[in-house]
Amino acid sequence: MTADIVIALDAMGGDNAPNMVVDGAALVVKKRSGIRFLIFGDEARLQPLVDAKPELQGMVELRHTVDVVRASDKPSQALRQGRNSSMRLAINAVAAGEAAGVVSAGNTGALMAMSKFVLKTLPGIDRPAICSVLPTIEGRSVMLDLGANIVCDSDNLVQFAIMGSAFARTVMEVPRPRVALLNVGAEELKGNDAVRTAAGVLRDAELPMAFHGFVEGDDIAKGTVDVVVTDGFSGNVALKAVEGTSKLFSAFLRTAFTSSLLARMGYFLALPAMKKLRERIDPRLYNGGVFLGLNGICVKSHGGTDAVGFANATQLVADLVADNLIGKINADMAHLVTIDMPQTRAVAS
Amino acid sequence: MTADIVIALDAMGGDNAPNMVVDGAALVVKKRSGIRFLIFGDEARLQPLVDAKPELQGMVELRHTVDVVRASDKPSQALRQGRNSSMRLAINAVAAGEAAGVVSAGNTGALMAMSKFVLKTLPGIDRPAICSVLPTIEGRSVMLDLGANIVCDSDNLVQFAIMGSAFARTVMEVPRPRVALLNVGAEELKGNDAVRTAAGVLRDAELPMAFHGFVEGDDIAKGTVDVVVTDGFSGNVALKAVEGTSKLFSAFLRTAFTSSLLARMGYFLALPAMKKLRERIDPRLYNGGVFLGLNGICVKSHGGTDAVGFANATQLVADLVADNLIGKINADMAHLVTIDMPQTRAVAS
Numbered sequence: 001m002t003a004d005i006v007i008a009l010d011a012m013g014g015d016n017a018p019n020m021v022v023d024g025a026a027l028v029v030k031k032r033s034g035i036r037f038l039i040f041g042d043e044a045r046l047q048p049l050v051d052a053k054p055e056l057q058g059m060v061e062l063r064h065t066v067d068v069v070r071a072s073d074k075p076s077q078a079l080r081q082g083r084n085s086s087m088r089l090a091i092n093a094v095a096a097g098e099a100a101g102v103v104s105a106g107n108t109g110a111l112m113a114m115s116k117f118v119l120k121t122l123p124g125i126d127r128p129a130i131c132s133v134l135p136t137i138e139g140r141s142v143m144l145d146l147g148a149n150i151v152c153d154s155d156n157l158v159q160f161a162i163m164g165s166a167f168a169r170t171v172m173e174v175p176r177p178r179v180a181l182l183n184v185g186a187e188e189l190k191g192n193d194a195v196r197t198a199a200g201v202l203r204d205a206e207l208p209m210a211f212h213g214f215v216e217g218d219d220i221a222k223g224t225v226d227v228v229v230t231d232g233f234s235g236n237v238a239l240k241a242v243e244g245t246s247k248l249f250s251a252f253l254r255t256a257f258t259s260s261l262l263a264r265m266g267y268f269l270a271l272p273a274m275k276k277l278r279e280r281i282d283p284r285l286y287n288g289g290v291f292l293g294l295n296g297i298c299v300k301s302h303g304g305t306d307a308v309g310f311a312n313a314t315q316l317v318a319d320l321v322a323d324n325l326i327g328k329i330n331a332d333m334a335h336l337v338t339i340d341m342p343q344t345r346a347v348a349s
Numbered sequence: 350m351t352a353d354i355v356i357a358l359d360a361m362g363g364d365n366a367p368n369m370v371v372d373g374a375a376l377v378v379k380k381r382s383g384i385r386f387l388i389f390g391d392e393a394r395l396q397p398l399v400d401a402k403p404e405l406q407g408m409v410e411l412r413h414t415v416d417v418v419r420a421s422d423k424p425s426q427a428l429r430q431g432r433n434s435s436m437r438l439a440i441n442a443v444a445a446g447e448a449a450g451v452v453s454a455g456n457t458g459a460l461m462a463m464s465k466f467v468l469k470t471l472p473g474i475d476r477p478a479i480c481s482v483l484p485t486i487e488g489r490s491v492m493l494d495l496g497a498n499i500v501c502d503s504d505n506l507v508q509f510a511i512m513g514s515a516f517a518r519t520v521m522e523v524p525r526p527r528v529a530l531l532n533v534g535a536e537e538l539k540g541n542d543a544v545r546t547a548a549g550v551l552r553d554a555e556l557p558m559a560f561h562g563f564v565e566g567d568d569i570a571k572g573t574v575d576v577v578v579t580d581g582f583s584g585n586v587a588l589k590a591v592e593g594t595s596k597l598f599s600a601f602l603r604t605a606f607t608s609s610l611l612a613r614m615g616y617f618l619a620l621p622a623m624k625k626l627r628e629r630i631d632p633r634l635y636n637g638g639v640f641l642g643l644n645g646i647c648v649k650s651h652g653g654t655d656a657v658g659f660a661n662a663t664q665l666v667a668d669l670v671a672d673n674l675i676g677k678i679n680a681d682m683a684h685l686v687t688i689d690m691p692q693t694r695a696v697a698s
Contacts, residue, residue, distance in 0.1 A: 137597050137601075147533050150540060151541060184586070192500060192582065216585070216586075217589025217590035217591075217592070218589040218596070222596070233540070236533040236565070236566065237533070237565075238587060238590040239566065240568075241566040241567065241586075241590040241591050241594070242590050242591075242593075243566070243567045245591045246594060246598070252626050252629060252630065255626075256619070256623055256625060257619060259622045259625065263622035265615075267615060267619060269611045269615030270611065272611070273608045273612035274605055276605060
């Protein structure tokens with residue numbers, strides 16, 4: 001019982017909270033052993049939900065909270081006024097050592113501000129980044145930053161590369177991930193000062209990664225590398241462009257398959273294959289944006305997800321804890337500090 | 350005959366040049382009247398190709414050139430050493446008034462450098478931008494800059510918005526296009542200084558557009574607005590992310606449809622519908638990146654396109670000339686100059 005991983009859950013964030021949080025926890029417990037939960041939220045609503053799941057008996061401790069961080073709250077406002085919110089108290093549990101990590105489907109900006117304030121950044125990390133797994137033609141890859149830092153200098157990008165590489169080694173079990181910086185061309189002279197300077201540092205540093213240089217936007221889906229590193233502006237734009245295009249394709253496909261009787265019959269025959277396709281790109285499979293660079297595991301679940309998606313984000317926490325992600329980042333950062341770091345900080349401008 | 354639009358074609362750029370250039374010109378002539386061509390390239394290769402197309406007789410004037418801009422040439426190198434190249438002489442024809450516009454499928458950076466040097470920018474435009482039409486769920490939209498300017502200040506973004514709006518009025522026949530700035534959130538406080546300052550200017554300026562504020566990456570494919578404005582780094586990343594995701598979907602779909610005998614039969618039945626879907630997202634339909642902001646129409650065709658794609662890029666030139674795109678940009682810029690412009694130039698950093 002002592003070796004169990006305890007995960008703190010913010011039960012009040014997300015469109016389908018608190019039901020999908022409790023249902024998600026139940027799905028995790030059914031799938032794997034050794035995980036228990038500290039659930040923060042409105043006890044009057046949570047207790048009946050937990051009681052209805054026999055598999056959760058003895059696996060959950062409820063912590064009653066009254067305040068809630070709303071989707072419309074600004075990060076600074078949440079930080080000041082949300083000290084007793086379910087989100088904040090769940091993060092506090094990680095800082096206090098009661099939980100090994102935290103999951104919330106609530107307000108992203110507030111979660112980032114609070115977790116940065118409470119958990120602090122790791123030694124040598126200036127700013128945390130949001131990192132997620134994406135589907136590719138080859139399999140999967142990870143990309144960061146997905147929106148935490150609008151403007152990044154070369155040091156930030158180097159740190160993101162190290163954190164993303166540690167994440168890929170942990171989650172995708174690639175011993176020496178291929179890492180690249182997102183750019184507008186593969187040539188050395190392309191891009192802004194920040195990416196060019198970061199490329200120079202990563203090329204020379206002897207880190208447990210295969211530095212690939214630059215990739216372009218279409219390399220994300222191609223799976224050209226395991227880790228795509230970029231600033232939070234481009235990363236967020238790219239991630240959402242991918243999401244938008246996926247929806248465009250789904251809409252066009254739907255139109256095509258309902259355009260005639262023959263097409264409808266064709267769809268019916270191809271149904272099992274189409275189901276497999278849908279499963280392959282199911283966003284719930286890729287749910288969970290990890291805040292890398294914090295001294296604690298904090299995962300942001302998509303706000304609109306269901307129990308399956310929330311369970312996946314929760315299992316991601318368990319994986320990152322079990323495989324010692326933070327230890328890996330610390331080791332690589334310590335190694336980077338011992339080598340020559342250029343003193344110039346090229347800002348992305 | 351005097352009212353014909355003459356278009357200069359660089360016959361030596363692109364993977365399938367010069368054949369697809371001549372074949373593309375022939376397709377244009379078959380489709381619409383009133384267009385003639387000045388074709389620049391190796392006469393020994395071009396003459397037989399032109400002779401083989403009866404529809405081109407009397408519609409084409411060949412201009413023999415020896416030098417060629419290579420795909421690997423740097424822009425500065427092409428500018429210095431390519432003075433007698435097919436690309437440069439085709440652009441010169443526009444400056445000399447011999448042609449109303451130019452199309453090239455060659456080296457993008459060289460084409461931009463040369464056309465900027467030869468044609469110059471329009472009054473009040475600091476930097477030209479690359480603009481293209483994209484498919485959306487709703488229909489079509491335009492996006493700029495797609496990669497000409499890695500770093501943009503707020504004035505650049507305002508000018509891009511004006512140019513993109515004039516382009517949408519011309520090509521998509523929307524009298525009052527909805528225009529938005531690409532950002533990482535819809536709220537006013539999001540993003541870098543450049544997008545926030547540009548938003549302020551566009552909100553107050555009385556221009557022939559409906560300024561929509563900010564959109565995110567997924568709004569591109571949704572078709573939330575008619576014109577998406579961003580810097581060349583994010584624009585290029587977004588465009589290529591869209592392309593990459595389209596290819597990912599096509600690959601997954603192919604796998605799904607060949608995964609079983611039933612799926613294959615289903616595909617066979619749905620074939621006409623799938624063909625319609627493919628046509629809807631056919632990249633040749635959207636071929637042609639327009640260099641907006643130059644005192645002349647210059648269109649970059651995709652390097653890997655075929656005759657159909659090249660013909661579409663060429664027809665785009667004819668449309669932009671016929672509908673007086675440059676006059677529209679000039680009128681809107683003159684209007685902007687008469688209103689209050691803030692003196693602060695917020696750089697995207």
